[in-house]
Amino acid sequence: MDEKILEFAVLGVSYKTASIAVRERIALTGKTLHDGLAGLCRQELIKEAMILSTCNRFEVYVAYEAGKDDSVKVRLQEILELKQYPLQSGYWFTGQRAVLHLFRVASSLDSQVIGENQILGQLTRAYLKAKDAGTINYVLDMLMQKAVSTGKRVRTETGISNGNISIGKLAVKMVEKDLDNLQDRRILIIGAGETAETVVNYLKERNAAAVLVSNRTYSKACILAAELQGRAVKFDQIEKELPSVDIILSSTSARHLVLRKDRFELLVRKDKLIIFDLAVPRDIDPGIGGLKGVKLYNIDELGSVVEENYKKRLVEAGKAEAIIEQEMVKVYSVREPVKCQRLINLVQEAVR
CATH class of the missing domain: 3.30.460.30 (Glutamyl-tRNA reductase, N-terminal domain)
Structure with missing residues (x-):
């Protein structure tokens, strides 16, 4: 050598x-x-x-x-x-x-x-x-x-x-612990890359019924949404969907925030909203986590589900x-x- x-x-x-x-x-x-x-x-x-x-x-x-x-x-x-x-x-x-x-x-x-x-x-x-x-x-x-x-x-x-383990799968599992089940929840996925695909794959396993997918490239959102019989949403229409959403899972490759606190706090939304930001750099303004009724996680907070996975393997x-x-x-x-x-x-x- x-x-x-x-x-x-x-x-x-x-x-x-x-x-x-x-x-x-x-x-x-x-x-x-x-x-x-x-x-x-x-x-x-x-x-x-x-x-x-x-x-x-x-x-x-x-x-x-x-x-x-x-x-x-x-x-x-x-x-x-x-x-x-x-x-x-x-x-x-x-x-x-x-x-x-x-x-x-x-x-x-x-x-x-x-x-x-x-x-x-x-x-x-x-x-x-x-x-x-x-x-x-x-x-x-x-x-x-x-x-x-x-x-x-x-x-x-x-x-x-x-078991096709992934960060996306563990993130959804963590959300499930907060909400008990996903069947009656409306879920918005922001992004259509590899991480979003792993999220969709696990949501299929969990029989999630109401899923929206948004991406800057609308055609990619359409392809991913079709896997769950969901609906694609144009990127500039995300805010209009927020009032009906229970869960947001975001994983874009944007170099800037996708959801900002100053805009988000003005929008109508449900009393309880769980957001999981899987992106690095982050998609979601950390300040949004301080708003009433919002629970915001980032990728460093996978904690307990990561430990559980480690013990199994x-x-x-x-x-x-x-x-x-x-x-x-x-x-x-x-x-x-x-x-x-x-x-x-x-x-x-x-x-x-």
Whole structure:
């Protein structure tokens, strides 16, 4: 294996290290970086780069010349404007520890919802975007392909993803606890992306009958609404639907608030309204949660349902860690067999 493989690192923030307030600000910076991914590799220090941005993490994976760890870290912090946040908001892993982190991300073991399938697709799309931008070469190409294959193996050989678990599904479960049932509730879904699709899939399981779907691209709202025999709503007509809605589940990719307090508090609405904001950056003005009769959740408040999911998948997570250990050894055993035992120790230390 080329020695440059060890000059691989990841700088990032996640739900484990930073609040949603911090993550959404970094995500905004990240959206700009996605458009100029090649710019990262025009930095003198960075040879390869890939950005992974989801509702729960923002990470930059890089390959660079040996011996320049500190310089690369500082430069990335400057680009992402991370120095304005507390040190504990982010993390920096290099070499084998970075590879281990990548494999655990791909396998959903580092996800807020262990066992969710979305992260593997998100990682694959990030890889393809970077490849199209010409910012991936041998190091990231090999490691990303290996990470994706490891993630697939984990899902095939363990039951970690049984039940099609997702953040959207857990959000609906949390709402159900507040309302007992969904059959007689009128539900508005804002957004028509991947998270909204997982919400719709679970609502079908729960026989939700009255569902509205709104999206900036109206045709996408129509497609998603049809899956539930629901009704599509044009984006500029959302406010007109609010008086009849019991539940709002929002997950757009907007760079600004979709519902603002100054407008929202003037609208007629039901005495009890539950809103779950699944977006990062947030769609819903946090101030709306302080209005009478409104209960507002964000993605960091999944709490109890996430813990319940973790306990159910603990045994399968252990099996997944064992697979990652095997795959890590394969990566490093071709030309560096002496490092295999250290890798095993590293994986076992991460599990603890």
